[in-house]
Amino acid sequence: MTALKFSRKHLGIPYALFMAMFVIFPLLLIIYYAFTDPETGGLSFINFIDFFTSNANLTALFMSFALAILTTVICLLIAYPAAYILARTNINKNGVMLLLFILPMWINFVLRTAAMKELLYKLGMFNSNNMSFINTLIGMVYDYLPFTILPIYTVLEKLDKNVLEASADLGATGIQTLFKVTIPLSMPGIVSAITMVLLPTMTSYVVSDTLGNGNITIIGKLIENQFSVMYNWNAGSAIAMILLVLIFATMIVTGKFSEEDSTDARGGGLW
Amino acid sequence: MENKEKIIEIKGVTKEFNGQIAVEKMDLYIRKGEFVTFLGPSGCGKSTTLRMIAGFEMPSSGQILLNGKDITNLPPYERPINTVFQRYALFPHLNVYDNIAYGLKLKRFKNTYVDKKGRERTRIEKLSKDVIDAKVSRVLKLVDLEEFEKRDVTTLSGGQQQRIAIARAIVNEPEILLLDEPLGALDLKMRKDMQLELKDMHQKLGITFIYVTHDQEEALTMSDTIVVMKDGAIQQIGTPKDIYNEPKNSFVADFIGESNIFSGTMVGDKKVRFINRVFDCVDDFPLNEKVDVVVRPEDVFLADEGKGMVDGVIISSIFKGVHYEMTFKVGKTEVLIQDTIERKEGERCSIHIRPDDIHIMAKEFDCNRYDGYINKRNNVCFADGEFECDVTQLYENSHLDEEGYLVLENGEKLDLNDVDVKVEVGLKDIEIIDNDVDGDACGTIISIVYKGDHYQIIIRTDDEEEDFVVDTEYVWNENDRVSVKIPKDKIKLKLKAVNQK
Numbered sequence: 001m002t003a004l005k006f007s008r009k010h011l012g013i014p015y016a017l018f019m020a021m022f023v024i025f026p027l028l029l030i031i032y033y034a035f036t037d038p039e040t041g042g043l044s045f046i047n048f049i050d051f052f053t054s055n056a057n058l059t060a061l062f063m064s065f066a067l068a069i070l071t072t073v074i075c076l077l078i079a080y081p082a083a084y085i086l087a088r089t090n091i092n093k094n095g096v097m098l099l100l101f102i103l104p105m106w107i108n109f110v111l112r113t114a115a116m117k118e119l120l121y122k123l124g125m126f127n128s129n130n131m132s133f134i135n136t137l138i139g140m141v142y143d144y145l146p147f148t149i150l151p152i153y154t155v156l157e158k159l160d161k162n163v164l165e166a167s168a169d170l171g172a173t174g175i176q177t178l179f180k181v182t183i184p185l186s187m188p189g190i191v192s193a194i195t196m197v198l199l200p201t202m203t204s205y206v207v208s209d210t211l212g213n214g215n216i217t218i219i220g221k222l223i224e225n226q227f228s229v230m231y232n233w234n235a236g237s238a239i240a241m242i243l244l245v246l247i248f249a250t251m252i253v254t255g256k257f258s259e260e261d262s263t264d265a266r267g268g269g270l271w
Numbered sequence: 272m273e274n275k276e277k278i279i280e281i282k283g284v285t286k287e288f289n290g291q292i293a294v295e296k297m298d299l300y301i302r303k304g305e306f307v308t309f310l311g312p313s314g315c316g317k318s319t320t321l322r323m324i325a326g327f328e329m330p331s332s333g334q335i336l337l338n339g340k341d342i343t344n345l346p347p348y349e350r351p352i353n354t355v356f357q358r359y360a361l362f363p364h365l366n367v368y369d370n371i372a373y374g375l376k377l378k379r380f381k382n383t384y385v386d387k388k389g390r391e392r393t394r395i396e397k398l399s400k401d402v403i404d405a406k407v408s409r410v411l412k413l414v415d416l417e418e419f420e421k422r423d424v425t426t427l428s429g430g431q432q433q434r435i436a437i438a439r440a441i442v443n444e445p446e447i448l449l450l451d452e453p454l455g456a457l458d459l460k461m462r463k464d465m466q467l468e469l470k471d472m473h474q475k476l477g478i479t480f481i482y483v484t485h486d487q488e489e490a491l492t493m494s495d496t497i498v499v500m501k502d503g504a505i506q507q508i509g510t511p512k513d514i515y516n517e518p519k520n521s522f523v524a525d526f527i528g529e530s531n532i533f534s535g536t537m538v539g540d541k542k543v544r545f546i547n548r549v550f551d552c553v554d555d556f557p558l559n560e561k562v563d564v565v566v567r568p569e570d571v572f573l574a575d576e577g578k579g580m581v582d583g584v585i586i587s588s589i590f591k592g593v594h595y596e597m598t599f600k601v602g603k604t605e606v607l608i609q610d611t612i613e614r615k616e617g618e619r620c621s622i623h624i625r626p627d628d629i630h631i632m633a634k635e636f637d638c639n640r641y642d643g644y645i646n647k648r649n650n651v652c653f654a655d656g657e658f659e660c661d662v663t664q665l666y667e668n669s670h671l672d673e674e675g676y677l678v679l680e681n682g683e684k685l686d687l688n689d690v691d692v693k694v695e696v697g698l699k700d701i702e703i704i705d706n707d708v709d710g711d712a713c714g715t716i717i718s719i720v721y722k723g724d725h726y727q728i729i730i731r732t733d734d735e736e737e738d739f740v741v742d743t744e745y746v747w748n749e750n751d752r753v754s755v756k757i758p759k760d761k762i763k764l765k766l767k768a769v770n771q772k
Binding site (some may be wrong): 181 | 326346347348352356357358360362364374405439471
């Protein structure tokens with residue numbers, strides 16, 4: 001009989017089991033439900049057909065995408081200069097400024113959104129239904145800004161100062177250095193910021209529920225409805241799968257984009 | 272020298288960082304086409320000077336002129352100067368070609384041409400792709416990396432990256448190329464090869480090179496002119512030969528090559544006394560002046576016992592390839608000798624030094640300086656002795672509590688045990704006692720010199736061989752055993768750490 005050999009490889013077994021139970025198995029369940037007819041229980045595409053033929057669903061899908069992309073873009077536009085200033089000047093000498101930016105992350109998400117609602121209400125932003133989209137957007141940007149600043153700050157902070165000096169030395173002005181060196185080299189941070197914002201904004205219906213005045217339905221809300229209101233697990237799973245595929249596609253596009261801009265592979269290509 | 276020959280002029284430039292002076296009132300000019308090296312230990316201000324020429328740092332005061340024009344406040348991208356950085360600083364997101372072409376792609380030039388209607392027009396143009404291609408492949412050939420255009424810079428070895436960094440700088444045809452310890456990260460053999468290559472490149476290109484290094488051998492090998500720096504000030508400027516053969520002070524002598532530095536005293540017309548003997552020399556200094564005597568190890572000749580000028584014993588002998596490195600002991604002083612003929616350890620022999628190999632330098636001597644430390648009793652230890660002192664002078668407005676801790680102005684308590692300090696004692700503040708028991712440190716009088724109205728006495732301690740130089744009106748005898756006492760309030764202490772409050 002051979003002795004039981006315990007190699008380092010076996011340390012991975014618990015994780016493999018964990019993955020199987022909590023990632024692979026649920027995923028298979030979702031796939032199973034998505035492709036099953038809720039009435040007959042047989043294999044069918046009825047859930048997908050239903051989704052893509054419903055106007056309301058397609059509007060929600062479009063709304064989610066519009067919100068998510070706009071939120072991400074606005075977050076990046078605000079976060080990049082903020083992170084740049086924090087990392088490259090001595091305003092953040094003792095870390096207080098960074099802490100102030102990060103602090104909201106530690107306060108409950110629902111509470112923050114409720115506070116934002118009060119604030120917007122006071123500002124008279126709830127007077128018209130046309131403002132619902134803007135309000136939701138403001139709430140999303142507010143909630144996800146710290147998640148954008150942090151990864152970009154981390155990358156910019158580690159950026160080799162010599163490289164920027166080399167750029168100036170070779171004749172580049174400050175602006176030229178920013179676009180030719182700093183931004184390309186901070187691509188890994190930008191990509192991880194996008195990953196941290198894009199998916200949650202598509203699904204976190206707390207913000208749209210609180211600030212949207214009932215006018216904004218995003219895809220996360222649809223899934224929630226199917227599962228906990230309509231009790232139609234099959235339709236819910238189908239929407240979840242559609243979302244999964246869309247996110248996956250978006251990430252591939254972002255990954256490709258960042259790779260074209262930066263051949264620096266140390267974290268640039270998430271995929 | 273004609274003014275137009277000077278490519279760069281540094282006029283009274285001072286640079287401070289938060290009150291710390293990095294470069295102090297520097298004056299220097301560099302001629303066109305020269306290979307100049309700034310040489311000095313780390314923290315001497317050589318890199319700061321280079322960075323001011325490049326434009327990365329602005330001088331706190333003073334002027335920098337390029338071809339006679341003031342460039343003091345010009346940003347780096349407007350200066351016709353390029354830099355090779357110590358850690359290469361290549362752009363990791365660009366390949367070799369794009370790294371080198373970076374500066375060329377940014378370049379704009381005025382093109383004057385005649386349009387269809389016959390009018391003369393000027394237009395700002397970029398360099399064409401063909402021109403850039405040609406320039407890049409020319410420099411790649413120069414640095415011997417022709418096939419590497421498409422390679423990712425992160426996959427290159429240190430030596431290759433350094434060549435790319437050099438190529439990236441010289442492709443812009445700068446008027447001055449600055450090199451900030453560019454070979455520091457390479458191994459010895461590669462460094463030697465690159466030294467020769469750089470020198471070769473300098474000759475081929477005819478560009479002015481300003482090179483920064485702390486490696487004296489590198490400086491001697493490559494430069495036309497060496498600028499030796501220390502503590503933000505220039506110590507000496509000269510050709511490698513001048514600097515090696517005629518060092519201006521003991522710092523330069525010590526930094527460039529190996530040397531024996533003795534403290535000596537002038538005892539007559541071109542006569543100096545050191546290692547307990549009077550030597551003839553060629554430098555003229557005032558009588559009784561304390562001087563530094565520098566003798567290169569290869570200039571000390573060995574002879575059989577009794578046949579040279581000073582007898583002593585060889586206490587160590589090490590084979591170094593070309594020569595033997597031997598340590599010769601006379602009394603308490605050690606002399607380093609390099610000779611091709613070996614003398615065994617313990618062999619008694621004699622040394623001979625030629626007058627023109629004895630370099631004499633003025634010594635600034637206004638007070639005794641020692642490295643010491645504070646002990647448990649809050650006394651200071653230096654020069655084989657323990658002295659009472661006032662430790663509260665280390666921090667402003669501090670006082671001692673009953674347990675012996677130093678309490679700072681803000682209430683912080685410090686334990687001073689084992690803190691390193693610099694000690695200064697004035698020449699007149701040392702009291703000599705006629706026995707070796709009663710004082711705080713004891714030693715032997717090794718020299719006594721009459722200085723017109725007082726005697727200057729040097730007392731050498733037994734173990735550490737530190738000297739106490741004492742000005743006194745009383746006469747003592749050489750070789751007397753004495754001890755010294757220093758009043759508590761005459762011992763000046765300073766913390767050794769640079770970042771003193």
